[in-house]
Amino acid sequence: MSNEHLIFPDWPAPARVRALQTTRQGGFSAAPYASLNLGSHVGDAPLAVARNRMALNTLLPSEPVWLNQVHGVTVVDVGQAACLPQADASVSNRPGGVCVVMTADCLPVLLCDAAGGVVGAAHAGWRGLCDGVIEATVACMGVAPGSLMAWLGPAIGPSAFEVGEEVRAAFLAQQPEAETAFTPASGNAGVGGGKWYADIFALARLRLAALGIERVYGGGVCTYSDAERFFSYRRDGVTGRMGSFIWLER
Known part of the structure; x- marks a missing residue:
């Protein structure tokens, strides 16, 4: 898969921390899921979703632990998770274990510690964000919150939400x-x-600051206003899902 259709977080994460964010471009799905839809639950052709995931897997060290996201606050460890756990966040301290959350307006939050020993990904729609999905993810990472940094991926912007x-x-x-x-x-x-x-970006920054996480990067990229690059449920209704991935290099 070409890197031109991907977003790589611009943050000072340790070298062994790897992360990427997909856009809607570069895949095999037909409209209204065109083209890199990673969601198997949105009505897209199963074969197209499988091809999209297989193409992406060439950039990953292992099959991601896909979640059945329900706008909750449950967090799983990818090293211990069963297939398709019902959760909205995951963490990993095992090299090669890939955390992923899918979004199409909700805010993806990627986290890592300064030592490069643990990573996490949270699906922060307004309900999960309000109920504490970031706090739950940080708690499961098992390190001092002040040692963490966060990256906020594309989400619906404050002029559209x-x-x-x-x-x-x-x-x-x-x-x-x-x-x-x-x-x-x-x-x-x-x-x-x-x-x-x-402003879901500002709300997330307030939650992170309250935890003592001061190093926060990304944010401000609106999914709703850029139909060429991003899926948006609020804009389109029937649409695909993008993925935010993070892992520790083997």
Whole structure:
């Protein structure tokens, strides 16, 4: 597979930490899943998904531990996980074990420690983010949070992610400073029942900062506004899924 269709995190991770992010380009799926759809649960032809995953596997040290993502906070260790575990994050301290989360607007968060001893990947849609999927992932990594760094992948941007008052209230109930990540939608007086634009990148940074994780990279790349490069569930409804991968080199 050509690297031109992939994104490689720009962060000061240790040399043995490897990571990549797919776009929608460079695969075998037909519209509306064109073309590098990695999701086997979205209605795409199974053979096309299999071909896409096989092409990607040439860049990976082993078959990734794919998750059955449910917008929860369960975390699995890829060295001990069964096939397709129901979880929204994974961690690994075993060389060659590949963590992956799939997204199409939700925020992928990749994590590693400064010593290059453990990595993790979290699927942070607004519900999982609010309920603590980042915190759960960090806890399972088993190192001091201050030793970690994070990379935020492409997700729906703050000018497109319109949410209801209940979403804003849920975040503010746990972290009052999250108020800074919400902007009233046009014509919204901010009273109960209104609509808001949410900055999921800012919300993730607040959660990471509260844990003591100060080295945060990436963020700001909007899936909704770039139909050529990214899948977006909010934009298209029926669409594919991109993958965010991280592992320790053998």
